[in-house]
Amino acid sequence: MSGFGERLSQRQKAFKKGVDADDARRKREDAAVQLRKQTRDEALMKKRMVNDIPAAGQTTDPMALAQMGERMATVPSNCAVEQIPALSQALLSDDPQAQFNATQQFRKLLSIEQNPPISEVINAGVVPRFVQFLKEINRPDLQFEAAWVLTNIASGNADQTRVVVEQGALPIFVQLLQGPLSFLQPPLEQERQALQNTALSWLDVATETEHSEIDFGHRSNLAAMALSNEEVWMLQRLSACLHEADMQLMQDLAELHRRHLQELRVLYDQKIQSLLDQGWTLQAKGLAAVASRHLRHRQQVQDQQRQQQQLLCVQRAKFREAQTRRAGPGPGATSAPQGSTLPAWQGGQAGPALPVLRLCSGEVRCPPGCIGKTPPEDPILGRSPNDDVREQAVWALGNIAGDSPNFRDLVLQSGGLHPVMTVLRESEKTSMMRNATWTLSNLCRGKPPPPFEWVSPALGTLANLIYSCDCEVLTDACWALSYLSDGPNERITAVIQAGVCRRLVELLLHTSPLVQTPALRAVGNIVTGDDNQTQVILQSGALPSLLKLLSHAKKAIRKESCWTISNITAGNREQIQEVINNGLLPPVIHLLQTADFDIKKEAAWAISNATSGGSPQQVEYLVEMQCIKPLVDLLVVSDAKIIGVALEALENILKVGKDKQQKLGMAENPFAAKIEQADGLPKIENLQEDPNEEVYQKAMKILEKYFPLEDEDAEIGEDVSNPQQFQFGAQVPTGGFSFGS
Known part of the structure; x- marks a missing residue:
């Protein structure tokens, strides 16, 4: 068995971070509301509601292409795939109107609510053409439609998103937001x-x-x-x-x-x-x-x-x-195709005022x-003056960043963070603010997380966004802060220094659970830090809010609240006393006794942490609040880690009871008696057969130290030594025994 110092160190680490810091955070990540591109159904629907599917027939006539949309709502989606060759032909034509109409029809085709034909469009080989249209600075309507098409393609699976990136759309989207390498100037x-x-x-x-x-x-x-x-x-x-x-x-x-x-x-x-x-x-x-x-x-x-x-x-x-x-033309070709919009230095006509x-x-x-x-x-593009184009570029960056950590990092390395922050600082348009905040959140999220120095500049922007009146902006901003605060204490320090703690605590009582959940996650991450970092949250008034959240209608919020409290009770005695003074422990004990098992686990950590770091008076308070019975009940669950947590709490309680027994000269350990009354002794004895070595060792230690067995051999020895009893091994009298005459 390991030494006490080693066990204490391991226990303190475990108590501060949870059952296992990595496991606990991984579970929270899996349970989190995933604000990625695939889950933004409502926002996608707003753009797709007006979209239809083209009718049968192949044509490159601009008027005919424009009329396709009128019949798309009544045509099955499989008919839409048949129109891709005709639309592709129009897309590659030199007719500007045909290009626009075909791009628009592709956009509508890819905006079908269920199973849009993204793969079919990619296989048609038209993605490079859409990327080329992104650079049509004199045709913002075409830019917008092309950006929308690429955004919807990037909303597909990883392979489909990769096509958009590999065709060079990413740096163009960045340029449309902030101009050519402006961050280098x-x-x-x-x-x-x-x-x-x-x-x-x-x-x-x-x-x-x-x-x-x-x-x-x-x-x-x-x-x-x-x-x-x-x-x-x-x-x-x-x-x-x-x-x-x-x-x-x-x-x-x-x-x-x-x-x-x-x-x-x-x-x-x-x-x-x-x-x-x-x-x-x-x-x-x-x-x-x-x-x-x-x-x-x-x-x-x-x-x-x-x-x-x-x-x-x-x-x-x-x-x-x-x-x-x-394209195929040789290097000597200098003339532009008829109807093209190439800049003058390419053989075309450039806009007069475009640098x-x-x-x-x-x-x-x-x-x-x-x-x-x-x-x-x-040319490398400048910042688009068109709000719709910029908003679509923001959305596209969010889709790319939301696909995977690799693409997220690529967006960051391409300079995508600062343009999004600029949009958020300058725009007053609600939809733009929502999309940009969501994109910013995607740039901060993911496992493994991005290098903190890449995303920490967003803290100032997020500190402003959490004062927004828009629920969706608040939600995504809080999620971003929760991602940034999830990690080492250095990250937590940076989040605290951004001045967001008091506002996050205020948002714990927001009317929408969509805001409460990420705000609670961010607050919970901050209190996984050291005592000083935890104290910032306490000084921001978090405990009264957490008390209310313990009775929240949503199970996930009750669970997260218990998890947050467990990290606070892992602090110093003054912080544990603040938890007691604010009345949080009785409802936590109630949840420990009555809630679903996943909430019970977090409540068990909260109580066990308090018994580990609390004073004898604080531990006695927990006993008075009837914590022993629900802890004993956890000894029969199938989760070995939680059994260990319950045993740790009971051992801490028994230690305080033994000290009290010795100090007051009591006949027995008062808390050992309470555990026996709660049927705890046979349950602890049964754990001697537990296959988990750690559980077995803890149970044996408690039994040996606080519930010793009576020494039956000693009692037998005392009986035999009585002179009135038979004595084995007595000397035989001279002449032997006489059994009658």
Whole structure:
């Protein structure tokens, strides 16, 4: 049997994280509401409700193609597949109207509610054509239809989604949202000036106001309006980082000034000094802490940007190679086909006001080893001015990211996070906000999770989204926070520093269970951290809300509430006392006695953790609340882990009882008697035959220490030693025994 110290260490680890941290989280992941592309039925239906299936007949006539949709609702889906060759022919034609109508019919075909013919469309070889249409910057209606088609293809299985990615659609979707490699460009002069002005006004207000009343988070949000993505992330986290700094203020600010953040130089002189003069040392240190963290990660960000740029170059080269193989004209061809919309430098007519950014041609330089040393034949797109196109691009990125961790990471590596965040910061359109929040959630989810530094910039955006009035936005934002908080304590610290805890606690009592569930998951993840992290949740007022959730109508919420409480009772005695003071343990014990088994398991952990780390008085309180009987009842279940949890709790209770017995000079252990009254002794004895070694050892230990057997041999010895009893082995008298005369 292992030593006590080893057992205690293992027990503490298990109690803090649950039965097994990985297993428990895996079970929670499986039970979670999966906000992936396949489960967004309602949103997909809104786009598909107006869609129909084309009627029989093959034609490339624009009018005939436009009339197909009028009869699609009454034609079986198998007839739709027969129209794919005709639609493909129209799609590849030079007639702009035929291209649009065919694309629209493909969109309707792929928007059938049940079993859309995604594979048939892919096998027709038309996906590259739709990707090409994404670049038709002068035809937003065609862009929109093509984006919709590709979005629906990406909503299929992994192989179908892979086709969209391999045909080069991913970087184009990113460009449609934020423009060509905009995350690689230096800040514009007006952005720098806006930053300076905003920072000045921000500190002016701060220095004129009592520091106890200043909301740094609010001011950082105002400042963020004019900043680049990295500085947005930095300032949005400023408020939460104020208490973190323990470093030399001026040294860090000097480093900040020296290293590429000239936008913040105005904070280096008299404004910082004014903060110090007014006793704002802690707040100024907080600014230094954020700046220092930003500088530490800056090189990593730059490396990621170079990788993103190279990836776009590689994908562009692959697409051009595939397009050349399909088109067939020689390298000397310079004239554009009739009716084409190629840009002027390709032999076509380009829009007069559309800037062209050429990869690898001087305007943007590729890193060493980048594929493609000459200008591509088609321009890299700018940000689409059309809301519908941008929204469809957001949706497509969400579908791709939601397919698998590999594609999720590819979207992140392609620079997809910041454009989505930009959309969320700028848009007021409800459907856009919903789709972008869902996409952001997909970028944060999955097992294994994405590298935290890739997605942590989203914390500031999510901190704003959880104040939305829209239920769907709230739901997806809370799920994203639950994904980001699921992991090591460093991740939990970052989530706490984003300033979301109090709002998450408020959302525990939201009117919709769809919001309550992910908010509870995020809160529960945070309290898996250390005692200080758990205390943040307690100080945010979580316990009264958890008390109400213990009687929630939804079983899953009751279970998650018990799991959250179990991690709180795994804390220190002060935290256990807060749980007691808020009246949470009696309803937990009630669930331990009456609920379904999966809830009983979490309730058992909550009680067992409290007995493990609680004071003798707290353990006695649990006994007074009648916790022994439901713990004894768990000794006959088939789950060895839960039997072990119950035995651990009973052993802790017996130890407190034995100490009380010795202190008060009692004849017996009062809690051992209660366990016997609950029929616990025969159940513990039966566990000596349990095949699980850990259960057997725990049962043996309890029996030997607290329920010792009477020494029957000793009693027999005492009886034999009585002089009035027969004595075996007595000496034979001289002359032997005399049996009568």
